[in-house]
Amino acid sequence: MKGGIHLKPVLLMVGLYIFLKFGMPLFTAPLPASLIMLYLMLMFSGIMIFMTLSGTSMESFLGPIFRFISGDGQDGTMKMARMAVLALFPLLVGWQTYTSTATSTVPPAENRTVHPAPPGEFAAMSNPVPNTPENVMQGKGLYAAYCSPCHGLFDGKGPASRGFTPPPANFKDPTTIAMLQESYLFWRIKKGGVGLSVEGMPWKSAMPRWEFELKDEQIWKIIMGEYDGAGQKPRTWE
Amino acid sequence: MKAANQRLEWKWGILAGTAMAAILWGVSPAWAQESVSIRAMLTTSVPADDPTAPAWNSVAASQFPMSPQVHWPTRIQEVTVKDVRVRGLHDGKQVAILLEYDDPTQDADDAAAIEFMVGDKKAHFAHGQPMGQVEGGPVNIWFWKNKDAKALDMNAKGFGTLKVQDQQDLKGKGVYQDGKWKVVFSRAVTTGDANDTQFKPGEFINIAFAVWDGQKDPASGDLKERGSQKAVSSWWYFRVDPQPDYTSYFYALLAIGLAAGFEFVVIRKLRKGPSA
Structure with missing residues (x-):
């Protein structure tokens, strides 16, 4: 079937696009549109080089396209289709130009770092409070009193959470406390949202600076209660 | 038989063109993230x-x-x-x-x-x-x-x-x-x-x-x-909101004109054949 010569490249391009746009975010962060565009252009160039390697392959690949564009010996439907494509192309270019030059009505995108690096003095700390059932229980009690209004049942959905953006952390989510060390949590609880570095956008965080109200020992107990309640283990150096 | 084959070719040509346009459309920057x-x-x-x-x-x-x-x-x-x-x-x-x-x-x-x-x-x-x-x-x-x-x-x-x-x-x-x-x-x-x-x-x-x-x-x-x-x-x-700005409409019209001109030149070239 002659059509196959065009079907394969189209399927390849569509397949690559679907993989980059929807497949990749399953493993990593969503790719920016500009990067997807770059990959597609590379694939397109590859296809063009491959298809134009010999005179015959070039003719069988480009010939039908050229004949379609030039309108040689076309009748009814084909003529209409050609006119539609010829009319659509300038309109598409016009639309792209409009969207790229029109003044945006969308606020600037924010690239907030969710877990910026802690200050040095917090990096090497280890929990001095022994992990006993009693301490864990005390930590859970403190958690209920001080943390649960926003962080809820360790899921970030407490009754006071709805108005805050960024939302309170969900400790059951494997990308929060499960990938952090206890010392990191100690820093975030003690210094609060205002203690974040600039890339963490401290001006947006509602997290209180608990060092004014809680003793260090209480904070360490809360951390133990938090991991236990969320069913997570702290990250270690090993 | 030749006509039927040709028709099939055109179909694939259209499919290819539409797919390319859809891909270009899909990665367009117009799909920016939404904020409130x-x-x-x-x-x-x-x-x-x-x-x-x-x-x-x-x-x-x-x-x-x-x-x-x-x-x-x-x-x-x-x-x-x-x-x-x-x-x-x-x-x-x-x-x-x-x-x-x-x-x-x-x-x-x-x-x-x-x-x-x-x-x-x-x-x-x-x-x-x-x-x-x-x-x-x-x-x-x-x-x-x-x-x-x-x-x-x-x-x-x-x-x-x-x-x-x-x-x-x-x-x-x-x-x-x-x-x-x-x-x-x-x-x-x-x-x-x-x-x-x-x-x-x-x-x-x-x-x-x-x-x-x-x-x-x-x-x-x-x-x-x-x-x-x-x-x-x-x-x-x-x-x-700023005063309305119409310059992007002007740029879009200019781009449409250029694209149409490009099409015209390409078609002329194709019709004259490789000898031209």
């Missing part, structure tokens, strides 16, 4: 002290969720107002912002506020609290209280630093109807006061909201919400 913001739309007359003016119905409201203020003592665990709906209008000189929210009771101490950052420095949404690693700026707070029947122009840089400005540039008016407060704040787009936030048309700035339900506890007679015990929002975005 309020835009003060350009109008000819601003209902500066009329929260019920029909002009407000001509603009869509943005809705923002509220939380009890838990960042700093004295905290509160539960508040009356769960959302505020916000609209904006301006005429190039005056800007008016309308807050609307559900409140089952009208009380003398019902109050609402809008907060902005002042200048280039970022300020924490909780009264411009000092930050550990970032030098923060002050906030400009517009505060309206039912029993005062006016709005106050204030500044703060951290809790306990709230101060009424010497230069008052604000107007404010609230109307209570059918279980809803509608409060309009208005001000000149730019003021000569360095303590005020200034609006540059087209530029997004940060905005936040606070609401106090002035209801009293029937047992103690104390206000349920007062001072730091209030409903608050996070920072969102606000802008005063």
Whole structure:
């Protein structure tokens, strides 16, 4: 079937696009549109080089396209289709130009770092409070009193959470406390949202600076209660 | 037989063209991320002290969720107002912002506020609290209280630093109807006061909201919400819309002309054949 010569490249391009746009975010962060565009252009160039390697392959690949564009010996439907494509192309270019030059009505995108690096003095700390059932229980009690209004049942959905953006952390989510060390949590609880570095956008965080109200020992107990309640283990150096 | 084959070829040609166009379309930057913001739309007359003016119905409201203020003592665990709906209008000189929210009771101490950052420095949404690693700026707070029947122009840089400005540039008016407060704040787009936030048309700035339900506890007679015990929002975005700009229509027309010209040249070349 002659059509196959065009079907394969189209399927390849569509397949690559679907993989980059929807497949990749399953493993990593969503790719920016500009990067997807770059990959597609590379694939397109590859296809063009491959298809134009010999005179015959070039003719069988480009010939039908050229004949379609030039309108040689076309009748009814084909003529209409050609006119539609010829009319659509300038309109598409016009639309792209409009969207790229029109003044945006969308606020600037924010690239907030969710877990910026802690200050040095917090990096090497280890929990001095022994992990006993009693301490864990005390930590859970403190958690209920001080943390649960926003962080809820360790899921970030407490009754006071709805108005805050960024939302309170969900400790059951494997990308929060499960990938952090206890010392990191100690820093975030003690210094609060205002203690974040600039890339963490401290001006947006509602997290209180608990060092004014809680003793260090209480904070360490809360951390133990938090991991236990969320069913997570702290990250270690090993 | 040749005709049938040719027809098949054309079909694949169209399919290829459509697929390429769809791909280009799909990765277009027009699919930018969405954020929640309020835009003060350009109008000819601003209902500066009329929260019920029909002009407000001509603009869509943005809705923002509220939380009890838990960042700093004295905290509160539960508040009356769960959302505020916000609209904006301006005429190039005056800007008016309308807050609307559900409140089952009208009380003398019902109050609402809008907060902005002042200048280039970022300020924490909780009264411009000092930050550990970032030098923060002050906030400009517009505060309206039912029993005062006016709005106050204030500044703060951290809790306990709230101060009424010497230069008052604000107007404010609230109307209570059918279980809803509608409060309009208005001000000149730019003021000569360095303590005020200034609006540059087209530029997004940060905005936040606070609401106090002035209801009293029937047992103690104390206000349920007062001072730091209030409903608050996070920072969102606000802008005063710029004058309409038609240059991008011109660029688009130019691009359409160029693309059509390109098509014309290509078709001519193809029709003349490889010898041409």
